Amino acid sequence: MTVPVFQSEIAPAHIRGRLVSLQQWAITWGLLVAYWIDYGCHFIKSDASWRIPIGIQIVPALILFVSMVFMPYSPRWLVDNDRVDEAHKVLANLRASGDKNNDEVVEELEEIKEAVRIDRETAVRSYLELFRFPIRRRVILGVVIQILQQLTGINVVMYYASTIFRQSGLSGNNASLLAQGINGVVNMLATIPAILWIDRWGRRKTLMFGSLGCGVTYFIQAVATGATQNKTVDENGDVNLNMPDGPSYLVIVMMYLFVISFAMSWGPIGWIYPSEIFPMRIRSKANSITTASNWLFNFIIGLVAPILIKKITWGLDLIFAIIMFAAIGIIYVFFPETKNRNLEDMEVIFTGSVWAHKDKKRIAEYDNTRQHHIDEKASV
Numbered sequence: 421m422t423v424p425v426f427q428s429e430i431a432p433a434h435i436r437g438r439l440v441s442l443q444q445w446a447i448t449w450g451l452l453v454a455y456w457i458d459y460g461c462h463f464i465k466s467d468a469s470w471r472i473p474i475g476i477q478i479v480p481a482l483i484l485f486v487s488m489v490f491m492p493y494s495p496r497w498l499v500d501n502d503r504v505d506e507a508h509k510v511l512a513n514l515r516a517s518g519d520k521n522n523d524e525v526v527e528e529l530e531e532i533k534e535a536v537r538i539d540r541e542t543a544v545r546s547y548l549e550l551f552r553f554p555i556r557r558r559v560i561l562g563v564v565i566q567i568l569q570q571l572t573g574i575n576v577v578m579y580y581a582s583t584i585f586r587q588s589g590l591s592g593n594n595a596s597l598l599a600q601g602i603n604g605v606v607n608m609l610a611t612i613p614a615i616l617w618i619d620r621w622g623r624r625k626t627l628m629f630g631s632l633g634c635g636v637t638y639f640i641q642a643v644a645t646g647a648t649q650n651k652t653v654d655e656n657g658d659v660n661l662n663m664p665d666g667p668s669y670l671v672i673v674m675m676y677l678f679v680i681s682f683a684m685s686w687g688p689i690g691w692i693y694p695s696e697i698f699p700m701r702i703r704s705k706a707n708s709i710t711t712a713s714n715w716l717f718n719f720i721i722g723l724v725a726p727i728l729i730k731k732i733t734w735g736l737d738l739i740f741a742i743i744m745f746a747a748i749g750i751i752y753v754f755f756p757e758t759k760n761r762n763l764e765d766m767e768v769i770f771t772g773s774v775w776a777h778k779d780k781k782r783i784a785e786y787d788n789t790r791q792h793h794i795d796e797k798a799s800v
Contacts, residue, residue, distance in 0.1 A: 424695035425707050429494035430514055433762045437618040440695055441688035445611045448683065450480075451578065452604040459601050495529070496700050496763070499536050507532070528762070535764040539701035550706055555698075558770050561755060562694035562710035568747050569690030570717035572634055573740040574682050576725040577603070577675060583729060587661045588645075588671045599672065606676050610683035622759040623689050624776075627751045630685020635744030637678040638737045644670050645734035659730045690714070696758055697766050753777055 424440050431439040457476060461469045495514070498507035508520055508529055516522035550559045577584070581603050582596040618626060650662040663671070694710040728736045756769050756776040768786050772779040 424691040425703055426494055428692075428695040428763065429496045429703075430492070430510075432515065433765075434760050435619055436696060437623070437688070437692050437759060438615050440692040441611070441615045441618050444683075444688040444691060445608070445615055448604070448608040448611050448687070452601075452608045455601045455604040459597050462597060496532050496536070499529075499532050500539070500700055504529075504533065531762060531764045535767075536700055538767075539699055547705055547709070550702060550709065554771055555702060555706070557774055558697050558766075559706055559709060562697060562706060563713045564750070565690055565693050565755070566710045566714035567717050568743075568750070569686050570714060570721055571740070571743045571747075572682055572686050573638070573721070573725075573736075574679075574686070575718055575721060576729075576736070576740075577679060578607075579722060580726060580729060581675070583726070584675065585672065587659055587729070587733070588663060588668050603676065603679060607679050607683050607687075610680040611687055614684050614688045618688060618692070619759055622757050623693055624751055624755055624757050626685045627689055627755070628748050630681050630689075631744045631747040631751065633681030633684075634678055634686070635741045635748075637674040637681060638741035638744060641671050641674045641678075642734045642737035642741060644674070645737065649733065651733065657730075659733065661733060693755075693758065696761075696763060697770065699767065700763075756783070 423443050427440045427443060428436055454473070457473050461472050463469075464472070492510045492513070493503075493506070495507040495511040498504070498510065508525070509518075511529055511532075512518050512520045512522065512525050515525050515528070519525065550556070581600040585596040585599045614626070644667040645661060645663065648663050648667040652660050652662060654660060694707055698706040725736070728739075754774065754776055756772075756779065758766070758769065761769060769783060772782050
């Protein structure tokens with residue numbers, strides 16, 4: 421929860437999505453390294469096979485612990501705690517190589533001070549206030565986007581890929597684990613386009629195209645599996661689908677394409693969007709709720725998925741496909757675009773109609789007025 425919030429508070433508006441996407445990319449690197457360490461340790465025939473992976477986790481934890489000493493406080497947090505001079509210095513270092521007199525630095529500091537002043541007048545003192553107008557809308561959108569990120573089914577793929585690969589026809593435990601390791605490589609590489617272009621593509625379009633990609637790949641998997649499977653259960657209770665080679669390989673390819681669709685869209689934006697839409701006074705409380713909803717559905721799906729994989733096989737793919745197609749409409753109708761917006765602009769973006777697709781005219785008028793004021797200041 422803390423990482424994307426901190427990143428969004430220190431990042432310039434025009435690259436905020438890119439910087440928060442780096443968190444998701446770091447996660448994919450962690451998954452990738454973990455997969456291949458586990459794959460290598462799988463061949464060790466002693467308790468070192470699980471002790472080594474656990475012990476290695478101490479190293480990045482120590483690096484994080486030491487490096488945090490050198491991290492600056494967020495300028496917005498410093499202003500909120502009446503440490504304006506420090507905020508000015510940090511902001512100058514982040515934006516203008518230490519030049520406190522830079523016009524953009526001075527203007528952004530004034531915007532932060534004004535936003536904090538307004539926040540204090542309407543401070544949230546309890547979690548119940550998050551569900552009152554006008555904050556309620558943003559909390560709901562933050563929770564929904566985190567829930568939908570889990571309902572893409574990404575963690576079904578990440579947790580149970582080896583089982584799914586075996587069901588689809590990859591023989592041998594080593595082969596399925598190897599395929600899962602390759603899955604980690606695909607996930608890491610496919611996140612790079614989001615880092616490079618998320619602030620150009622925008623949040624809405626990226627999520628809608630990502631949902632379409634995820635939905636189509638799931639649908640093809642469901643059709644290929646449902647039409648060709650010959651389901652059997654062995655003496656160990658493991659399900660085998662006994663699919664022909666062609667459909668079996670098609671399902672595996674579709675799984676990789678699904679990971680690509682997710683990594684370029686829902687992976688990073690599921691964390692970007694909640695971290696940037698809340699005002700300072702509620703950002704911590706609101707993000708704790710959105711993050712909790714993510715982990716709640718992660719927990720639920722983690723428990724339910726292995727049962728459904730055995731019971732309904734291709735039916736689970738169909739369920740996720742329907743959810744992803746529905747997500748396209750949900751994003752289009754309810755979620756405003758936030759790319760290239762200062763965090764202080766979100767008050768304007770989210771105080772209009774709840775029908776985001778109908779609110780574009782009002783936001784365009786606001787942008788024109790704001791640009792007019794900027795041009796007037798520049799001409800003085």
